[in-house]
Amino acid sequence: MPAVRTPTIPPKRRVPRQERSRRRVEELLDAAARLVVDRGVESLSTRDIAQAAGAPVASLYQYFADKEHLLLALAQRDMAEMDAQVAADLAGIDRLTVETLVRTTMLAFVSVYHRRRAFVEIYLRGRSNAAVERFGREHNARVAANLLDFAVQAGLARPELTLAKATLAVEVGDRVFQLAFEHDADGDPGLIEEGITLVTAYLERYATPAGLSGIPV
Amino acid sequence: MPAVRTPTIPPKRRVPRQERSRRRVEELLDAAARLVVDRGVESLSTRDIAQAAGAPVASLYQYFADKEHLLLALAQRDMAEMDAQVAADLAGIDRLTVETLVRTTMLAFVSVYHRRRAFVEIYLRGRSNAAVERFGREHNARVAANLLDFAVQAGLARPELTLAKATLAVEVGDRVFQLAFEHDADGDPGLIEEGITLVTAYLERYATPAGLSGIPV
Amino acid sequence: MPAVRTPTIPPKRRVPRQERSRRRVEELLDAAARLVVDRGVESLSTRDIAQAAGAPVASLYQYFADKEHLLLALAQRDMAEMDAQVAADLAGIDRLTVETLVRTTMLAFVSVYHRRRAFVEIYLRGRSNAAVERFGREHNARVAANLLDFAVQAGLARPELTLAKATLAVEVGDRVFQLAFEHDADGDPGLIEEGITLVTAYLERYATPAGLSGIPV
Amino acid sequence: MPAVRTPTIPPKRRVPRQERSRRRVEELLDAAARLVVDRGVESLSTRDIAQAAGAPVASLYQYFADKEHLLLALAQRDMAEMDAQVAADLAGIDRLTVETLVRTTMLAFVSVYHRRRAFVEIYLRGRSNAAVERFGREHNARVAANLLDFAVQAGLARPELTLAKATLAVEVGDRVFQLAFEHDADGDPGLIEEGITLVTAYLERYATPAGLSGIPV
DNA sequence: AATGAATGAGGATTCATTCAT
DNA sequence: TATGAATGAATCCTCATTCAT
Numbered sequence: 001m002p003a004v005r006t007p008t009i010p011p012k013r014r015v016p017r018q019e020r021s022r023r024r025v026e027e028l029l030d031a032a033a034r035l036v037v038d039r040g041v042e043s044l045s046t047r048d049i050a051q052a053a054g055a056p057v058a059s060l061y062q063y064f065a066d067k068e069h070l071l072l073a074l075a076q077r078d079m080a081e082m083d084a085q086v087a088a089d090l091a092g093i094d095r096l097t098v099e100t101l102v103r104t105t106m107l108a109f110v111s112v113y114h115r116r117r118a119f120v121e122i123y124l125r126g127r128s129n130a131a132v133e134r135f136g137r138e139h140n141a142r143v144a145a146n147l148l149d150f151a152v153q154a155g156l157a158r159p160e161l162t163l164a165k166a167t168l169a170v171e172v173g174d175r176v177f178q179l180a181f182e183h184d185a186d187g188d189p190g191l192i193e194e195g196i197t198l199v200t201a202y203l204e205r206y207a208t209p210a211g212l213s214g215i216p217v
Numbered sequence: 218m219p220a221v222r223t224p225t226i227p228p229k230r231r232v233p234r235q236e237r238s239r240r241r242v243e244e245l246l247d248a249a250a251r252l253v254v255d256r257g258v259e260s261l262s263t264r265d266i267a268q269a270a271g272a273p274v275a276s277l278y279q280y281f282a283d284k285e286h287l288l289l290a291l292a293q294r295d296m297a298e299m300d301a302q303v304a305a306d307l308a309g310i311d312r313l314t315v316e317t318l319v320r321t322t323m324l325a326f327v328s329v330y331h332r333r334r335a336f337v338e339i340y341l342r343g344r345s346n347a348a349v350e351r352f353g354r355e356h357n358a359r360v361a362a363n364l365l366d367f368a369v370q371a372g373l374a375r376p377e378l379t380l381a382k383a384t385l386a387v388e389v390g391d392r393v394f395q396l397a398f399e400h401d402a403d404g405d406p407g408l409i410e411e412g413i414t415l416v417t418a419y420l421e422r423y424a425t426p427a428g429l430s431g432i433p434v
Numbered sequence: 435m436p437a438v439r440t441p442t443i444p445p446k447r448r449v450p451r452q453e454r455s456r457r458r459v460e461e462l463l464d465a466a467a468r469l470v471v472d473r474g475v476e477s478l479s480t481r482d483i484a485q486a487a488g489a490p491v492a493s494l495y496q497y498f499a500d501k502e503h504l505l506l507a508l509a510q511r512d513m514a515e516m517d518a519q520v521a522a523d524l525a526g527i528d529r530l531t532v533e534t535l536v537r538t539t540m541l542a543f544v545s546v547y548h549r550r551r552a553f554v555e556i557y558l559r560g561r562s563n564a565a566v567e568r569f570g571r572e573h574n575a576r577v578a579a580n581l582l583d584f585a586v587q588a589g590l591a592r593p594e595l596t597l598a599k600a601t602l603a604v605e606v607g608d609r610v611f612q613l614a615f616e617h618d619a620d621g622d623p624g625l626i627e628e629g630i631t632l633v634t635a636y637l638e639r640y641a642t643p644a645g646l647s648g649i650p651v
Numbered sequence: 652m653p654a655v656r657t658p659t660i661p662p663k664r665r666v667p668r669q670e671r672s673r674r675r676v677e678e679l680l681d682a683a684a685r686l687v688v689d690r691g692v693e694s695l696s697t698r699d700i701a702q703a704a705g706a707p708v709a710s711l712y713q714y715f716a717d718k719e720h721l722l723l724a725l726a727q728r729d730m731a732e733m734d735a736q737v738a739a740d741l742a743g744i745d746r747l748t749v750e751t752l753v754r755t756t757m758l759a760f761v762s763v764y765h766r767r768r769a770f771v772e773i774y775l776r777g778r779s780n781a782a783v784e785r786f787g788r789e790h791n792a793r794v795a796a797n798l799l800d801f802a803v804q805a806g807l808a809r810p811e812l813t814l815a816k817a818t819l820a821v822e823v824g825d826r827v828f829q830l831a832f833e834h835d836a837d838g839d840p841g842l843i844e845e846g847i848t849l850v851t852a853y854l855e856r857y858a859t860p861a862g863l864s865g866i867p868v
Numbered sequence: 869a870a871t872g873a874a875t876g877a878g879g880a881t882t883c884a885t886t887c888a889t
Numbered sequence: 890t891a892t893g894a895a896t897g898a899a900t901c902c903t904c905a906t907t908c909a910t
Binding site for chain 2: 042164165168169171172174175176179190191194195197198201202204205
């Protein structure tokens with residue numbers, strides 16, 4: 001009989017495994033997001049992410065194939081939110097014109113950028129990561145396709161408005177946001193307003209008469 | 218490869234010091250430009266630059282404060298060329314409108330981008346270097362100021378066209394170029410043409426009647 | 435590849451426990467053998483073994499104390515086969531000489547090496563694992579003892595042939611095999627033949643006259 | 652009549668810089684040698700080498716392309732010594748036979764192994780490094796070629812003794828040394844003696860009469 | 869002025885093993 | 890018994906910059 005045995009007290013676990021896992025992933029993404037906002041994508045290191053999330057570095061590789069994939073996951077998470085916001089706001093429009101379509105969409109983006117500052121860093125300027133870059137391009141093309149479809153269905157745009165042109169408009173919108181958030185942590189409102197004007201001016205070149213005068217919803 | 222790295226044998230000098238100095242700087246910049254084009258700004262290392270230039274790493278610090286300043290010098294060199302090209306091409310216009318002004322300027326940019334591929338990498342997308350970033354912004358503002366001045370003097374633009382707006386136009390033009398050169402090593406011509414349309418559409422909102430109809434030079 | 439690694443869904447069980455256990459062990463050993471052949475002992479990881487066997491990593495520690503013991507088990511499995519082959523082939527000799535003894539034994543080894551390529555990696559060259567190393571030495575000594583006993587009983591060898599000498603012969607034979615399988619996936623036949631000559635030449639120094647002239651069985 | 656050619660041609664200079672450099676290289680090699688002897692090739696890490704040499708890890712990469720090349724350099728250093736020893740000892744023989752040739756050569760090897768314990772680890776068993784492995788094989792082939800040439804010129808060996816056979820003899824000699832140094836830090840003398848017998852027995856199969864009876868030098 | 873050498877700090881990633889369930 | 894998840898420790902290697910000559 002051992003004289004003294006220190007009984008190990010098993011730490012209790014209350015949260016189910018899977019839930020816990022998901023939470024860890026979120027913590028890591030949140031930590032990465034914070035660091036990206038504070039110090040930029042370039043100086044983002046796995047060590048720092050792990051430390052900021054209070055997790056060992058190796059854990060990071062439990063959930064993500066590598067650093068690139070973590071960043072990608074971060075962008076994807078925010079993009080889903082972005083898409084949802086755009087859809088919701090478009091549903092709320094009561095008078096459709098090219099101008100209201102552009103304004104609504106761009107302001108939806110802005111509202112998500114407000115909530116997700118890391119997104120600005122990663123998605124708008126994160127040019128240092130091939131996967132995110134590619135994903136960003138694809139997302140923009142997807143956004144452009146959706147809007148184009150919407151605009152054509154609604155009778156706002158003429159057929160000359162090709163996908164390539166719509167995509168250009170979205171990309172240019174990105175640049176506006178980038179500038180607006182560079183100057184101002186909350187996105188310079190004047191610049192954003194001017195950006196709406198810019199994109200609208202361009203797209204109106206391809207508008208139907210109704211796209212200019214308006215269609216009640 | 219030898220198992221043990223052998224020390225380098227110093228080359229002999231024949232060219233006058235000052236001349237040699239200047240040449241070295243150019244060699245370093247050229248080497249950096251080549252590497253940037255081939256492998257991107259992010260993976261540009263001082264070692265590689267030095268090696269590609271056939272110079273010792275320490276030399277680099279003889280001529281530049283640090284890596285950032287080397288990149289800056291590279292951008293500056295190309296920007297001077299850019300400015301000269303714009304000035305020259307603008308001087309050759311025979312009918313001034315907002316559209317010809319935009320077109321001439323943007324095509325001047327394109328022709329320099331053709332000659333200076335590294336510029337595309339560093340200036341258009343090189344978001345990894347604060348100094349270059351800042352310099353790029355400033356250069357764009359300078360370009361915008363010059364063009365604005367030119368346009369107002371020529372009676373093409375109304376006073377509502379502020380510097381902020383002109384700068385936005387230039388920045389958006391940058392994004393167009395970035396996209397055009399991403400798709401196509403020589404800059405997708407269709408995309409560039411569409412970019413000209415886009416910038417023109419925007420600026421025409423602030424045009425005088427003459428800015429639309431034209432002024433013979 | 436998905437950005438976020440999704441947790442695995444546990445497979446259902448249908449086979450009796452014990453049977454399943456044994457099968458798992460074999461699967462793990464087989465997987466390890468395959469990996470060793472393909473990529474060498476050094477780059478063999480528990481993760482890879484488990485994955486290749488379609489088992490969770492932790493399972494591995496259910497059946498083996500650690501990686502070293504898994505490798506040991508693998509070697510043992512093949513060595514049993516080796517011993518059986520030698521015994522069987524020796525039983526088939528019809529004229530005993532030192533030379534036929536050596537030849538039969540060595541060719542028995544070769545036939546097992548053919549079937550068990552992983553053995554070549556682990557046992558002949560796997561110098562990276564203390565347990566296997568030790569086991570290999572011991573096995574060679576055992577083989578040597580058996581053969582020595584056999585040879586002395588049969589009147590082929592003089593008493594000067596000590597165990598140490600016999601062991602040396604076996605070890606040297608190993609080196610021959612190692613070389614032969616390095617050159618040729620199937621074991622360079624010329625080299626093996628020459629190895630037989632070599633070992634025979636040595637052992638004949640300790641042969642009885644009958645060991646040279648032959649004893650009908 | 653150099654029996655073994657030394658293929659080393661490092662361009663030397665007398666600048667203090669390079670002297671210091673050379674010393675550093677030696678220190679690193681010495682440190683690596685010590686560690687290899689103490690803990691084996693497998694557990695040799697760049698960190699440990701650097702620490703043991705009192706140098707930062709980065710220094711290591713100043714002199715060697717990578718860890719593999721460091722090990723290679725270590726082996727090369729010792730092999731040069733080995734070749735020199737063999738050449739010297741062969742020059743001292745006064746009665747040439749296959750047996751004295753084998754004995755002299757093998758004892759020359761042993762004397763270097765005594766001085767260079769790390770060599771045993773790296774060269775004889777260091778099967779974990781492709782570069783060293785390849786180099787070892789090549790060195791053995793070179794040694795074999797030189798000895799073969801020597802033996803044929805001296806009239807000790809018949810033409811049937813091909814390079815492949817001579818190489819086999821050398822490789823088998825390696826295995827003997829490996830065993831001898833495994834048992835005994837100074838190389839089990841009995842085992843070495845027996846190894847000489849073994850290699851001699853094999854090579855005498857290809858000896859001329861003079862190779863057996865002896866040629867006075 | 870020029871440069872070979874040196875280096876501290878940090879990079880991403882992998883590993884064998886153990887834990888809690 | 891089985892296993893998904895977790896992790897401390899270690900891996901090799903690179904980099905921008907500075908030092909000593």
